[in-house]
Amino acid sequence: MRKTMLSLSVIGSLMTGVAFAQDADAFRDGFIAGDISWEEVQARAMEEGEVNLYYWGGSDQINIWMDRFAVPALAEEGVTLNPVRITGTKDAVDLVLAELGSGRGLGEGSVDAIWVNGENFATLMRQGAVMGAFADKLPNSVNFEWNPEDPRSLLNLRDFGVETNASEIPWSGQQYVCAVNTDRVASDDVPSTFAEMRAYLEANPGKFTYVKPPHFIGNTFVQAAVYAHNPDGTGAEPFQSSLDELGAEELARLIAPGMEYLREIEPLLLGGDSGNARYPEDPNALNGLFLNGEIDFSCQFGLYGVATGLRDGTYPEGAEQFIFPEGNMIKNKNYLVIPANAPNPAAAMVMANYMASVDSQATKLEIAGMPPGVDPWRLSDEDAARLDAASPGLVGVTQAELDANTAPDTNATLVDVIEATWLEYIERDSEESISSIVATAVANLN
Amino acid sequence: MSKTKELARHKRDRTWMWIQLLPVMLVLTVLFGGALVLGVAQSLGFAPWFGVNTFPDFSYFGALWGDSFFWRSLGLTLYYAIAATLISLVMGVLLALALVRSFPSKSLYKYLYKLPLMIPYTVGIALAVIMLGNGGMLSRLMAFAGFIDDPSQFPQILKTHMGWGIIAVYVWKQTPFVALTIYAVLLGVGRETEEAAAILGANKRQVFFQVTLPQILPGIISSTLIIFAFNIGAFEAPFILGGGFPDTLPVVAWRYFNDADYTLQLQGMATVVSIALVAGVILYSYLAFYRRYERRIGRH
Numbered sequence: 001m002r003k004t005m006l007s008l009s010v011i012g013s014l015m016t017g018v019a020f021a022q023d024a025d026a027f028r029d030g031f032i033a034g035d036i037s038w039e040e041v042q043a044r045a046m047e048e049g050e051v052n053l054y055y056w057g058g059s060d061q062i063n064i065w066m067d068r069f070a071v072p073a074l075a076e077e078g079v080t081l082n083p084v085r086i087t088g089t090k091d092a093v094d095l096v097l098a099e100l101g102s103g104r105g106l107g108e109g110s111v112d113a114i115w116v117n118g119e120n121f122a123t124l125m126r127q128g129a130v131m132g133a134f135a136d137k138l139p140n141s142v143n144f145e146w147n148p149e150d151p152r153s154l155l156n157l158r159d160f161g162v163e164t165n166a167s168e169i170p171w172s173g174q175q176y177v178c179a180v181n182t183d184r185v186a187s188d189d190v191p192s193t194f195a196e197m198r199a200y201l202e203a204n205p206g207k208f209t210y211v212k213p214p215h216f217i218g219n220t221f222v223q224a225a226v227y228a229h230n231p232d233g234t235g236a237e238p239f240q241s242s243l244d245e246l247g248a249e250e251l252a253r254l255i256a257p258g259m260e261y262l263r264e265i266e267p268l269l270l271g272g273d274s275g276n277a278r279y280p281e282d283p284n285a286l287n288g289l290f291l292n293g294e295i296d297f298s299c300q301f302g303l304y305g306v307a308t309g310l311r312d313g314t315y316p317e318g319a320e321q322f323i324f325p326e327g328n329m330i331k332n333k334n335y336l337v338i339p340a341n342a343p344n345p346a347a348a349m350v351m352a353n354y355m356a357s358v359d360s361q362a363t364k365l366e367i368a369g370m371p372p373g374v375d376p377w378r379l380s381d382e383d384a385a386r387l388d389a390a391s392p393g394l395v396g397v398t399q400a401e402l403d404a405n406t407a408p409d410t411n412a413t414l415v416d417v418i419e420a421t422w423l424e425y426i427e428r429d430s431e432e433s434i435s436s437i438v439a440t441a442v443a444n445l446n
Numbered sequence: 447m448s449k450t451k452e453l454a455r456h457k458r459d460r461t462w463m464w465i466q467l468l469p470v471m472l473v474l475t476v477l478f479g480g481a482l483v484l485g486v487a488q489s490l491g492f493a494p495w496f497g498v499n500t501f502p503d504f505s506y507f508g509a510l511w512g513d514s515f516f517w518r519s520l521g522l523t524l525y526y527a528i529a530a531t532l533i534s535l536v537m538g539v540l541l542a543l544a545l546v547r548s549f550p551s552k553s554l555y556k557y558l559y560k561l562p563l564m565i566p567y568t569v570g571i572a573l574a575v576i577m578l579g580n581g582g583m584l585s586r587l588m589a590f591a592g593f594i595d596d597p598s599q600f601p602q603i604l605k606t607h608m609g610w611g612i613i614a615v616y617v618w619k620q621t622p623f624v625a626l627t628i629y630a631v632l633l634g635v636g637r638e639t640e641e642a643a644a645i646l647g648a649n650k651r652q653v654f655f656q657v658t659l660p661q662i663l664p665g666i667i668s669s670t671l672i673i674f675a676f677n678i679g680a681f682e683a684p685f686i687l688g689g690g691f692p693d694t695l696p697v698v699a700w701r702y703f704n705d706a707d708y709t710l711q712l713q714g715m716a717t718v719v720s721i722a723l724v725a726g727v728i729l730y731s732y733l734a735f736y737r738r739y740e741r742r743i744g745r746h
Contacts, residue, residue: 090704101495274606278605
């Protein structure tokens with residue numbers, strides 16, 4: 001008798017597992033088709049009970065915000081938020097792909113959402129590993145511009161040039177800015193173009209470096225240099241097309257002057273006098289060099305990095321931001337994506353909806369200094385004013401100056417090639433021509 | 447009758463022996479052997495889960511070994527491993543020889559020298575960064591005392607291809623290990639033979655090279671084998687304290703694995719297999735050489 005009961009309960013639990021997976025698929029299809037109301041999503045989310053958000057955990061300020069604001073807010077919705085802090089976004093992407101490869105579908109994986117953009121999102125899309133078009137169907141999706149007719153919608157519809165198809169929702173917007181310690185560098189000496197940067201380094205050798213590609217912060221610096229040296233003078237414009245549209249030869253012609261520049265300044269970078277320029281591995285290492293006074297300028301994503309650093313006392317009092325490189329300060333957004341095998345799809349959507357709310361965007365801006373991902377012109381005056389008030393503020397530059405010098409990101413299919421070219425041409429000092437390096441890199445990618 | 451009994455006992459003994467061997471055998475063949483086979487297969491182009499299956503394909507090894515930077519990376523890897531092993535060996539033997547003598551506060555010192563053994567490598571690396579880096583304690587003290595204007599002018603110790611930082615961390619951690627091993631051997635053999643040699647007129651040098659050294663040689667071989675095998679495959683110290691490109695082979699492999707492009711993982715696996723090959727050949731010939739020496743002096 002007991003044995004029968006036991007085997008029955010085992011069979012029962014197995015069956016609910018199968019039923020649950022099928023049920024999750026139906027739920028996804030229903031929600032995307034618009035047949036499932038938000039109340040039903042909330043009810044299902046409560047049943048699921050938890051959501052696992054994988055994100056880069058290298059910033060104390062973001063972690064504190066997550067624990068003190070996001071976790072309690074989602075607890076009110078009956079969902080336990082598990083913040084899984086990882087050192088590289090690729091780890092979460094690997095996990096999703098490995099689990100998908102072993103046949104675990106929706107409702108059966110372990111990653112509910114990933115903080116992502118650029119190449120990692122492009123990988124997920126290429127492997128068909130995203131859940132689907134949820135982002136424009138959340139209640140808070142009204143805070144974003146989705147109309148493709150409006151050019152301002154670009155960053156919501158494309159992530160590094162890859163169409164998002166609403167399978168990820170913008171979380172934050174960032175711009176690449178450089179910081180300087182004005183106690184060490186006279187304001188007249190602060191460069192605003194790449195030519196002025198070289199002149200500064202000739203007078204002060206070794207006082208600058210950038211993060212090593214393939215880290216995306218390093219890739220972004222290389223992209224800015226490539227934009228600024230575009231032989232046609234069209235800046236970022238041609239780099240919005242994909243590799244197939246542009247072709248390897250044209251790409252090589254466009255990036256060659258920028259790569260030449262980066263090779264020429266290499267002996268003037270930190271450690272360059274000993275013949276071995278030092279490129280830090282990540283933004284934390286770059287920050288360390290800047291705060292120790294080993295380098296005079298630190299360039300990375302972080303519109304409010306200096307303001308929050310000053311507030312926390314980690315930055316020296318003379319720290320300021322400055323406009324560099326003029327007209328080519330790359331701006332992009334980062335997103336929350338729900339993978340195809342999210343174990344708790346409804347809870348993931350409730351979480352994404354919270355992350356898109358003005359309330360969470362304002363506290364995140366204030367505590368973590370992360371610029372809002374929502375579009376201010378879509379908000380009520382009251383909400384827009386609330387975001388303004390929460391901003392830690394810019395130091396040394398104005399919003400108008402930043403807006404006037406904005407450039408878009410490079411298409412994700414080109415990023416891999418530009419990165420491979422940097423590794424070959426700058427790091428390995430290859431004697432081959434740039435066009436043959438680019439041709440090899442393109443051939444290796446296919 | 448007694449013969450069958452004996453046979454039965456013999457059989458029981460054999461069964462018991464297999465039971466004793468089984469757990470380790472299982473771990474070695476299934477976990478280690480399985481991973482090794484999979485790694486070699488992957489480095490030869492077998493990775494259907496990334497949509498790559500060109501097995502057997504030697505192009506990954508060809509690309510790797512045909513690149514001059516691979517040989518420079520290998521040179522750096524061997525340089526850090528051998529330099530650290532030799533320095534640790536000399537310091538460890540000196541320490542062990544000192545420990546068998548008696549000196550004031552010896553009992554305290556015997557605990558003190560083991561301290562690095564209990565501290566993880568990562569902590570040692572962090573210590574090196576805090577003490578020796580260009581924003582570290584030493585450079586700040588020097589700047590404070592006025593020897594240099596600015597901590598960044600402090601001579602570069604870490605993050606150079608000379609690898610002082612890497613070697614320092616290895617030596618700091620491995621000297622006590624060598625000392626511990628040799629000390630145990632020295633305690634085992636006692637001091638009688640040394641004293642006998644001294645009475646017979648041998649000087650200190652002769653005592654060390656002709657009496658003590660042959661006695662502690664098995665300890666030297668086993669401890670250097672272990673630390674060299676660790677050093678050649680270690681990742682953290684060269685990654686954090688190394689001089690950047692060209693990196694040591696484990697760091698090269700990590701870069702391949704960490705790239706957003708999945709197909710590079712096969713190249714990474716070829717790097718890992720190359721490390722295993724190099725380490726295997728070196729360790730095997732080291733041991734074979736030692737066995738021959740042992741046979742020559744009549745030890746079996």
